[in-house]
Amino acid sequence: MNIRIIQIGLGPIGLGAVRRMFEHPGVKVVGAVDPAPDKAGRTLSELFDNESVPGWTKEIIVSPTLDKALSAAEEKPMIVVHTTGSFLSNVSSQIIELVENKLNVISTTEELSYPWWHHPAEATEIDECARKNNVTVLGTGVNPGFVMDLFPIFISGVSASVDSVFVERIVDAGKRRGPLKKKVGAGITVDDFEKRKATGKFGHIGLVESVAMIGAAYKWKLKKITDDLKPKVADSLYESTDVTVVPGNVLGIDQTAIGYDTEGRERISLHLEMYVGAREPRDTVRLSGIPGMDVTVNDGTPGDIATVSAAINYIPLVIGARAGLKTAIELPPPRWFGFNDVMV
Amino acid sequence: MNIRIIQIGLGPIGLGAVRRMFEHPGVKVVGAVDPAPDKAGRTLSELFDNESVPGWTKEIIVSPTLDKALSAAEEKPMIVVHTTGSFLSNVSSQIIELVENKLNVISTTEELSYPWWHHPAEATEIDECARKNNVTVLGTGVNPGFVMDLFPIFISGVSASVDSVFVERIVDAGKRRGPLKKKVGAGITVDDFEKRKATGKFGHIGLVESVAMIGAAYKWKLKKITDDLKPKVADSLYESTDVTVVPGNVLGIDQTAIGYDTEGRERISLHLEMYVGAREPRDTVRLSGIPGMDVTVNDGTPGDIATVSAAINYIPLVIGARAGLKTAIELPPPRWFGFNDVMV
Numbered sequence: 001m002n003i004r005i006i007q008i009g010l011g012p013i014g015l016g017a018v019r020r021m022f023e024h025p026g027v028k029v030v031g032a033v034d035p036a037p038d039k040a041g042r043t044l045s046e047l048f049d050n051e052s053v054p055g056w057t058k059e060i061i062v063s064p065t066l067d068k069a070l071s072a073a074e075e076k077p078m079i080v081v082h083t084t085g086s087f088l089s090n091v092s093s094q095i096i097e098l099v100e101n102k103l104n105v106i107s108t109t110e111e112l113s114y115p116w117w118h119h120p121a122e123a124t125e126i127d128e129c130a131r132k133n134n135v136t137v138l139g140t141g142v143n144p145g146f147v148m149d150l151f152p153i154f155i156s157g158v159s160a161s162v163d164s165v166f167v168e169r170i171v172d173a174g175k176r177r178g179p180l181k182k183k184v185g186a187g188i189t190v191d192d193f194e195k196r197k198a199t200g201k202f203g204h205i206g207l208v209e210s211v212a213m214i215g216a217a218y219k220w221k222l223k224k225i226t227d228d229l230k231p232k233v234a235d236s237l238y239e240s241t242d243v244t245v246v247p248g249n250v251l252g253i254d255q256t257a258i259g260y261d262t263e264g265r266e267r268i269s270l271h272l273e274m275y276v277g278a279r280e281p282r283d284t285v286r287l288s289g290i291p292g293m294d295v296t297v298n299d300g301t302p303g304d305i306a307t308v309s310a311a312i313n314y315i316p317l318v319i320g321a322r323a324g325l326k327t328a329i330e331l332p333p334p335r336w337f338g339f340n341d342v343m344v
Numbered sequence: 345m346n347i348r349i350i351q352i353g354l355g356p357i358g359l360g361a362v363r364r365m366f367e368h369p370g371v372k373v374v375g376a377v378d379p380a381p382d383k384a385g386r387t388l389s390e391l392f393d394n395e396s397v398p399g400w401t402k403e404i405i406v407s408p409t410l411d412k413a414l415s416a417a418e419e420k421p422m423i424v425v426h427t428t429g430s431f432l433s434n435v436s437s438q439i440i441e442l443v444e445n446k447l448n449v450i451s452t453t454e455e456l457s458y459p460w461w462h463h464p465a466e467a468t469e470i471d472e473c474a475r476k477n478n479v480t481v482l483g484t485g486v487n488p489g490f491v492m493d494l495f496p497i498f499i500s501g502v503s504a505s506v507d508s509v510f511v512e513r514i515v516d517a518g519k520r521r522g523p524l525k526k527k528v529g530a531g532i533t534v535d536d537f538e539k540r541k542a543t544g545k546f547g548h549i550g551l552v553e554s555v556a557m558i559g560a561a562y563k564w565k566l567k568k569i570t571d572d573l574k575p576k577v578a579d580s581l582y583e584s585t586d587v588t589v590v591p592g593n594v595l596g597i598d599q600t601a602i603g604y605d606t607e608g609r610e611r612i613s614l615h616l617e618m619y620v621g622a623r624e625p626r627d628t629v630r631l632s633g634i635p636g637m638d639v640t641v642n643d644g645t646p647g648d649i650a651t652v653s654a655a656i657n658y659i660p661l662v663i664g665a666r667a668g669l670k671t672a673i674e675l676p677p678p679r680w681f682g683f684n685d686v687m688v
Binding site (some may be wrong): 020142146150153154156157159160161162217218219220289290293294296297298299301302305307309310312328329330331332333334336338339 | 642657683
């Protein structure tokens with residue numbers, strides 16, 4: 001097997017994906033795109049500070065545009081791993097460009113994980129374009145895309161009935177990379193938190209999409225989905241090597257999305273806390289119904305590595321799928337895209 | 345939606361499936377088959393002792409054969425729920441007959457959940473026949489089919505690498521129906537346990553298939569799969585309304601299947617205990633790798649109701665699938681086949 005890939009976007013997730021593809025005998029990166037001035041024009045090796053990497057990373061020069069990457073590629077790519085942004089409005093033209101070039105797309109764009117609720121027009125456009133070009137597009141990641149949506153959906157596969165869904169994810173942002181601490185506002189004041197919140201671009205992106213995916217899987221008619229973001233405030237001093245939070249300031253986010261049925265009843269409740277110093281990080285999935293189900297991921301599903309892995313693991317499933325914009329509920333269950341000495 | 349179904353096999357699981365289909369507005373049973381003298385010729389209502397059931401169950405007379413059920417059906421069925429036995433050698437001719445009648449099949453036959461390891465000839469025959477007749481066949485259930493195979497596979501969807509898999513399922517047979525207590529040997533002597541074991545038809549069926557499914561999902565080359573059955577022996581008196589176990593006699597089964605790689609290393613280890621009086625019933629899934637994953641189903645996934653539910657829940661997925669003999673790793677993730685007042 002030799003699946004040829006172009007990596008679009010070389011932030012932490014994109015570089016993580018390239019790093020994993022280093023080792024994978026089944027895939028080969030044949031191009032990379034990132035217009036950032038500190039990336040375009042450099043080799044992939046340079047972006048890893050020339051640490052031990054295979055030969056091909058020395059030869060691949062990061063292109064500022066897709067067109068240039070396609071011209072430079074020695075072999076025609078079959079699929080793209082796309083990691084450039086969270087918001088569909090910012091990336092949908094990129095996705096369309098990829099699809100028009102007959103490339104399958106796996107994207108970590110949070111709003112693409114289940115775009116049919118908030119972004120039906122963009123979703124329809126991408127879906128039609130993908131069908132026309134006979135390629136498949138999938139949005140994936142650990143969250144949205146797995147822990148708080150696909151996981152409760154999967155668990156319900158052995159349910160006789162589901163009355164309501166509760167998922168809680170507690171993440172210790174102190175154990176995550178610096179950008180995540182910043183992303184959750186660790187160390188800022190509550191006032192600054194509220195200002196950032198007012199931009200509409202702060203907090204976890206994708207909780208609404210997770211609710212919508214669950215509703216779609218169960219064919220529930222939801223009247224509305226709310227998304228409520230609050231600061232997790234320190235009541236004692238938090239100190240670590242790279243962040244200090246004084247009492248009264250912000251440790252991170254406390255976010256809840258709820259899906260209401262047409263009678264106004266809460267049916268789906270997703271609660272996410274990501275903050276520095278979180279104790280007992282874990283994921284909890286509870287289904288009320290027959291039978292009730294209560295599942296715990298002890299220590300919680302990791303973040304970045306799981307998002308990178310989801311993107312890589314879906315490669316063979318997306319290549320094998322029917323054309324169109326798909327969501328995780330339409331493809332086969334994700335599984336590790338194996339590569340080791342016991343492979344067949 | 346009106347999916348027309350024939351139910352084949354009216355033991356506890358088959359009757360459980362019919363009972364669920366009572367309430368489901370999306371499906372309708374148009375026939376039922378069971379040759380047992382106490383079933384054939386009676387109506388479905390009679391098999392439920394005429395307890396409150398919908399009108400159609402009064403009209404459907406259980407047929408002794410598929411042909412008679414097809415002749416009697418007022419509407420042509422699209423799919424069959426098949427619950428007649430655990431061993432593929434006993435049921436494969438039934439499956440072939442169904443497929444030749446252009447019926448999709450969902451079967452709870454344990455050995456059909458992943459038949460490609462132990463029964464490749466039967467699997468190939470069913471697969472080819474299903475493709476020729478443009479229908480889909482799936483083996484499913486809670487175990488095999490979900491807890492000890494599809495679940496760890498699913499969890500690995502966010503793994504960068506998997507080194508080994510461990511699943512443990514502890515079931516309190518005391519809380520399950522009488523046949524299960526009998527099935528696990530509760531109350532018999534260790535001598536009798538060994539005699540039953542020697543028949544090769546005793547213990548949990550499907551553990552080997554679960555190991556094989558995991559291996560296939562990861563494309564691991566397994567050298568061999570072992571399946572070791574031991575009695576769980578009482579060290580103190582166990583008493584309940586329907587079974588008594590004196591010390592030294594059997595509470596139930598303690599079974600382990602292991603998949604070894606070509607170097608002889610244990611890669612997949614599945615451990616199942618089903619016995620009366622089990623404390624803290626639970627399912628545990630652990631993946632060693634990057635990242636490690638540790639998931640617990642608190643109180644464990646229930647048994648019969650989960651098997652019935654898996655069979656019903658897969659109905660729309662099997663109908664929508666490509667033709668052939670499929671396993672759960674090829675179809676979309678199972679999810680509750682919703683039906684309630686909040687349905688779209």
